[in-house]
Each structure stands twice: as structure tokens, then as C-alpha cells.
Amino acid sequence: MTQESAARRFVVAAIALAAAAAALVGLTLLAGASPIDALHALAEGSVGSRAALGETLARATALVLTAIAASLAFRAGVLNIGLEGQFLAGAVAAAAVGPLLSGAPFVARAGLLVASALAGALWVLPAAYLEARRGVPEVLSTILLNLIAAAAVSGLVRGALQDPRGDYPQSRALPDAVRLAPLVSGSRATAAIVAAIALALLVTLVVEATPLGLKLRATGLAPAAARAIGLPGARLRLLAFSASGALAGLAGGLEVLAVTGRLYDPFSAGAGYTGIAAALLGGSHPLAAAASAMLFAALGAGSSAMQRDTGVPGALATIVPGVLVLTVLAARARLTQKRA
């Protein structure tokens, strides 16, 4: 997670873009579609119209937040692979408290989002406890907490949180007055994306330009050295871990508030995992991670249109981020070795 020189970043980005382009063209050909038509549909479906751009921005909210959540944790040396579970915990909290809230919409929304962020932070605690007290690597415990969260969502929408009207496995819908309305008509984008971008800027500021951020980064880069100069490593890690969980929980809450209006099963299309990919692509720099998340959101929105128009399966939007990250990891490792 070290910082890279500008020149090296440029080389890595160029290699990654070439690999992504090759993957895109190769997969469309494999699906028997014309790459030109498919890429045209992809572009049209992601940024080609007000509705398409709105779809991209609506998808970007969760991804930007999970991407900065991952960056924050990674920079402090916490391998939080559990963003998916923390995202789901936030969505569960939103679905649980949302229909109960009354009063001014502003107050209800604030209550819902605070509950979501808290739920996300709480979902981190078992992993943080096991890591600090029993030496269980957080990679493994957070992965299991993802499984448990997904199982809980599946059970809750058929049990305690099920909408009494109808037999569908889904929770009660939020009141229309509470849900976020589109910013402009004919678009799905809401104020949620503005909030996500503002948080991305805030996290960038904190991580890159404050004494606290410096301490977090020092703990991540050289734990032993950080301890030697008196930094409270365990507390800093816990802070980064729970802040990361809170951001992912907030992403889940905003997803319910701005996009879906309720919880259902399966709820997440892998926002937590794609957020990690965005963070890795951005070298764990929060702003670069947020930009990568926007790119993946555009890819997701565009690939739905592409599947509809050209028959190329939309799962392409999951493959390409994975290929990008693998390429970036390999290229960075190779360049580091060369220098050494």
C-alpha cells in the first residue's frame, strides 16, 4: 500500500486500461456480438443520456462509499474484506428503523443514516475483537461475517422484517416522504451521490492531510516503527476499522434510502467486493478509489444496457474490475521488483 511515483502510476494505469479493453473486446466477441455495437451500447447506457447518467450515479453511491471505506482500512493496515457484510448490516438497520420513523423527513433520514452507520461499525466489532484478543486474522473473520450477514438478510426478509402485505421476501417500503427524490426529473440520481462525493473528499482530507491521517498511515506502513515512536497502534487500527465499517454501513443505508426503498434478498450485487476492487485500483488513495468506483458504476449501468441491446451477458461488469485489479497488482509487483 505504498505511495507510487507519478510516472509509475501512469505506466500501471496504461497497462491496466489495455488489459480492460482487451477483456471487454474479447468477452463481447466470445458472446458473438460486435465489439463496436457492444461498446456503443455500453457508452450509451452509462453516460449517453440523462437517464443513463442518472443510473450510473445511482449505482455509484454505494460503490464510492465502500471504495473509500476500503481505502481507509487498507491505509491503516487493516484488511477489511468484510465491506459486503457491513453494507448489508447498514441496509438491515435502514429497513428496520425506516418504517418506524415519523416526523420531518429530514429528521427521519438522519435517524436512518445514523442507524446504518452504527450497524456497519458494530458489524466490525466481532472481527476487531477476534483480531485483538485471539489473534484471528481479520481477513478470515470479515469474510465469515459477510456470509453471516447475507444469511441474516435472507432470513430477516422472510421473518421479522417481512412486509406483512404480500408474500414476497422483502421488507416494508420506506414512506415516500422519507425516500430521497431524484435531483432532476427523468434521472435516478439523488442527493445521495452528492453526499458520497463529499464524504470521499472529507476522507481524502483526513487520511492525506491531517495528523490523524499521518498516524493511521504510519501504523499501516510500518506497525513496529509506529509503535516505537509511541503511536497507539491497536487503537488506531480499531478506529480505522470501525470508521471503515461505518462508511460501508452508510452505503447500505443510502442504498435503501435512495435506490431500493426496502430490503430484499439477495440485496447486494457485490457492492462490498467491487468497492475493494476500486480501492485496489486506486492504490488505496481515497480520491483515486472514488474515481475508480465511478468508473465501475458506469460499467455496471452500461453493461445492463449492453445485455439488453446486444445480448452480451451483464456479468461482464464483474469480470472487468477483477481483470483490472489483477493486472494492476501484477504490474505493480513487477515494477517494484525491477527497482529493488
Next chain:
Amino acid sequence: MSGFFAIALLLAAPLLLAATGELLLERAGSIQIGLEGTMLIGAFTAFAAARSGAGPHAALLAAACAGLLAGAAFAAFAVAGRADPILVGTAWNLVAAGGTAFSYRLLAGATGSVLEVKALPPFAFGLPAAALAAFFVPAVLEVFLTRTRPGLALVAAGDNPLALEATGGSVVAVRTAASVAAGALGALGGALLVLTVSPTFVEGVTAGRGFLALALVVFARWKPLRLVPGALLVGGATALQYRLQAGGGTGIPYAVFLALPGLLALFALAAARGRGGAPKALGTPAP
């Protein structure tokens, strides 16, 4: 044998194969967090082979071959390429989940109908031979690791890579070989799911079993034989979940049953006290 135990064994077998492969790779010093993805690749390959006319045993073989390639690909990035294996594994899961979903859609079209394949025939106790054989694989690995020269080289690659290099061995070669074998075992685990438990493929059919297998390795403290009770426990919990799901009306929230295998694995991790018994060079790049 009663139905419950047969189902518990059937559900433990894929876990056991995948976890044994992972244990082998981790003893060599690398780690594949993307085991879930490898299992998916095996499941899809077996399904695709069976759909294109292969018998269930040939489908199993096809999955093993896909797993060999998957293991070689992982090693190219995380062993020879020296990228962080944890991060490679995370991306690996995305590529495998997306890749199998993509391929499934190409194969099945947009119909959404369930495509069945022929299951493996029962051999004894109502279980297919491959599922029963899975219970002997950890013992084979135990003998390999403790009694054979290549096994000792593998353990050296995980505990003291520099010593292995000093005696003329190649850490990259040993870890690559381990990754290839682990890929085959993981893919076989995935294939076994499709060819026994649910004779069809759906997106994400492995349902987190690769992640449970990762936890089993820690629970077993990197000792192959200790995988068996762990796998039986998780398999039993899953079988119980199926049974109670069908029976219903137990008063315990449905969500708890769904989460039972994951909860059990989390408690097992806590009980194993983290990294006790872990290979000393686990996750570090080859010298």
C-alpha cells in the same frame, strides 16, 4: 445409515476437498482467499461438461483439469509474479464469479430455466465414490507432508523458504506445484456440489463454501487430519439447516439457521486461537 448422516457426509465432502487443497497451499507458504472462486470454476466446468454430453465421472475429470489451470494462473500472479496473494485472491473471486455467470448465460441463454445434469451414481451408503474418497484425501496429504521428500520440501517452502533455497530447492516451483494441486482439489470440491447435492448450476452455487473451507484450515491448525471433524461439523450444521428448513416451526428464527455454518466457522476460528500452528512464512513472497 440414516438420511441425516448421509446428507451431512455429502455436504462435508466438497468442503473437505477444497480445505485439503487450501491447507496444502498454505503449508507451502502461499494462501488463496479466492478458493470460493476456484470452487465456482470447478462447479461450472463440471456442469458445462455434463451438459455437452460427458458422463458424471468425465465431468469430474474436466473440472479437475480446469482447477489445475486455475491453480497455475493464481500462481503466475501470486507466486511467480509476487503480488500480494490476499489481494490477488480478492480479485480472483470477482473474475471467477463474473466469469462463471457470464459463461452460464452464454450456455443457458436468457431462458432462465433450470438445466439439470446427471448426478454421480451412488457407490456405498447412498453416497457416490468420489464423495467417500474425499474423506481419505487428508490422510494422503498427511503422509505426503510427513513421510516424503517432496512433502518435506513443501513444508520447508512454507516454514523456512531461505533454507529451501539454500539447499538448492526452488520456493517458486514448490509453491506453484502446490497451487496447481490446490486448484484441482478446490475445483473438484465445486464439481462435487453440482454432481451430487444439486445437479444443476446456478450463479454462486458454492454459497460461501470456499470461505468456510478457509476457516476450516485455521480450525485444523494446518494439520490435514484435523480437517475431517471440522468439515463434518459444518456439513452437519448445513444438513441440520436443510432438515429444519423443511420441517419448520421450531421457534428459532429462520435467519439463525441460515447463518449457522458461518457462525460455527467463526466460533471455530476463535477457538483455534488464530494463527497458532500457521506456517511461519505464510503469505510472504518467495525469496
